[in-house]
Amino acid sequence: MSSRLGNDRGMASKRVVIVGGGFAGFEAAKVLRKIVSRAGSDIEIVLVNPTDYFLYLPLLPEVAAAVVDPRRVTVSLPAALPGVRLALGSVHTVDLEGRKVAYTDPEGAERAVDYDRLVLATGSVNKLLPIPGIAEHAHGFRGVPEALYLRDHVIRQIELAAATDDAGERDARCTFVVVGAGYTGTEVAAQGPLFTAAVASRHPELAGQKIRWLLLDTAPKVLPELAPRLSRSADKVLRSRGVEVMTGDSVDEAKADGVRLKSGDFVATRTLVWCVGVRPDPLVHGTGLPTQEGRLVTEPTLVVPGHPEVFACGDAAAVPDLTRAGHVTAMTAQHASRQGKLAGQNVFASLNGGQLKKYKHHDLGFVVDLGGGKAAANPLHIPLGGFPARVVTRGYHLAAMPGNRIRTAVDWLLDFALGRQSVQLGLVRSPHVPLDTDSPELPRVNG
Template identity: 80%
Template sequence: MAPKRVVIVGGGFAGFETARSLLRARTPEDDIEIVLVNPTDYFLYLPLLPEVAAAVIDPRRVTVSLPAALPGVRLALGSVHTIDLDGRAVTFTDPEGRDHELGYDRLVLAAGSVNKLLPIPGIAEHAHGFRGVPEALYLRDHIIRQIELAASTDDLAEREARCTFVVVGAGYTGTEVAAQGPLFTTAIAALHPVLRDQKIRWLLLDIAPRVLPELNPRLSKTADKVLRARGVEVRMGDTVEEATADGVKLKSGDVVPTRSLVWCVGVRPDPVVESVGLPTQKGRLIVESTLVVPGHPEVFACGDVAAVPDLTRPGECTAMTAQHASRQGKLAGRNVLASLTGRKLGRYKHHDLGFVVDLGGKQAAANPLKIPLGGFPAKVVTRGYHLVAMPGNRVRTAVDWLLDTVIGRQSVQLGLVRAPQVPLDTDTPEVPHLPDRPVRQ
């Protein structure tokens, strides 16, 4: 008899924990093959991505090798684009463009989320996304380049535009990027005497009435105070109406010359959900509290792609957070094994333990166990939480934090923005430039 195959789509918080939970729960007698389909060979710890963009920690700290962390799990590199529920098979495309088909006995959909784009002219062409390591490194290079180009020009209008950075979205990610930004650009500008008296502007925009609307007003006020103390122009009730290569036009009518627009408006479930053809709620697959897709006992869904009933708040679904995704993944792994061995499935019920928001420097906002904290105590809680929650690289991350405190951050470009193509023939006298997206200098 061939082993039962469990295919997990996605290696984020939900998918990673599903695989790890299933590995830990199975016994030698359980003849199960676990296959994890993911575009990369690593798990990405998203909450620390703003610190990568601000050069506080090395990008390798937020990436954990899936083969190393999940021994015994077969990794299939690629992106799933078709799911055949009747044939019990998924089709994915590998990094080299080849299609592969995987049959399954149990399927776990945990593909996560992607950037949410709004129909605003110029956004797709001129905004920087912020959902992965390449985007974080690209943004890091872009910010450094803008400061260095500002220092090299005598055109005061151009210098001001290059020293202006606009962040759209005052949720967790946008707030952390806007909080880290001034510390980063100040450190870079200090290396250029010509920018000694140059004002560096950071703007945070959102149509919401306050920063971090998901948190209670006290923590929102704490974050707002930190942002304003760093010189961030917090503009609630305002957003981008149009983006161009030279600036943005705001809903309020103001025109802000800038070369930097960071898009942190929000996320939506991965488009693979649409290909399944099953009922959804706000783009998320409807599932039972056991994480089973109704009518398909062999299919489970968890994390951002699943509308999981919140048993602690009847009538609502769990939020799209890493906290829920991780815990749902753990249950999904146990329930998959239970479904294969004829045992009873558990139901998902979890009370929020609070949230943490790192505001850079010695500042943070947190509410562990519903206790609101700000300043340095919140910073200790925030970093402690991250070290516990990370599935790897804890010591290296802590060392990077220590080095940032003692000797500061590095401020060199890695050649990711409008860099010339590196030819095989290094003697080639002229190398064409490959324009990136957005096309800016």
């Protein structure tokens, strides 16, 4: 195994390795870099990540619906984190005894880097369920390749439907099934009808053709995490756009030509979007460290018990929720970002004999962008709907994004003024966006 970094630290006396450049890892690197710079310390920070960008996940549905350019949701890590050394690759082994991390770079070479402190912010991957055909026929929604694939796929189905005289095939290609009525699934299903209507309007052959969007979930309502008022507001928007909201039901089997539901009905379709949730990155299990609900057990200070040199945060960590006794923090970007900031602070403190702080934060609420000027939001747990929710939602995203704010705002303005572009780019093919992401070579989202 070659070691591009190994013990070559230059003048640095200590090295901190952060695994994962998502919400948690990004904030950990950002905060630690600022503290190190301000203190004049000679600590080297190495960020290991499969891509050279931070992904702003909440806007992926708008990428898939051709509202926002994919470059807007990707922020360059070298540009945003000057002074942080980027190691491109997917980590597959953590040697706790030797204090070394092994990873595979984009060209297949094996690399390794040692550390004095390690931050595990490996994030999450698609949550799989033992349903026949799901892994083969469904597509997840956790990264730019998947969003680009879905955008091309939806356009392609409409275009193929316009080209056929077979009524059955046309109906199937004009039927889109989304499984999971959480934040992502609800946003995808809400954006969907607006997108397909724009594409279909360019094909007079489809005049009068019904385009169906189905949103399935075993939960009794959409957005079950939110207050009833917000759930009802989102449900109303979905139904007003013709989305068939099917709560209390889900997929029992997936096939190439459609899905069989638990209710027994068969829906002919060529599109199955899987948004049922996430699970910790498989690397978590591979560390051999204790887990809770599949996530690394940590102390409130984010330290992994028995390993004072190892910290964990974000979706990979079961951080005790000090605001709710007996619970761990939810797998949300909000918690990941805050935990990442604390991880950066505590890592520096641990290297300099300082006092470690405990993580304690209340959720500040959520925003759900439903497209077409509609949104649902509860900032500071104040439920909002209509235009105020839309303003809060877009304002929140612009404030939360670490870059590309002006470009994103311009994309929103162009979408409002000129409509959506609807051409297939053909950049991502189906085999490159598999739902099963256990392999380190497959797409992951770090957080």
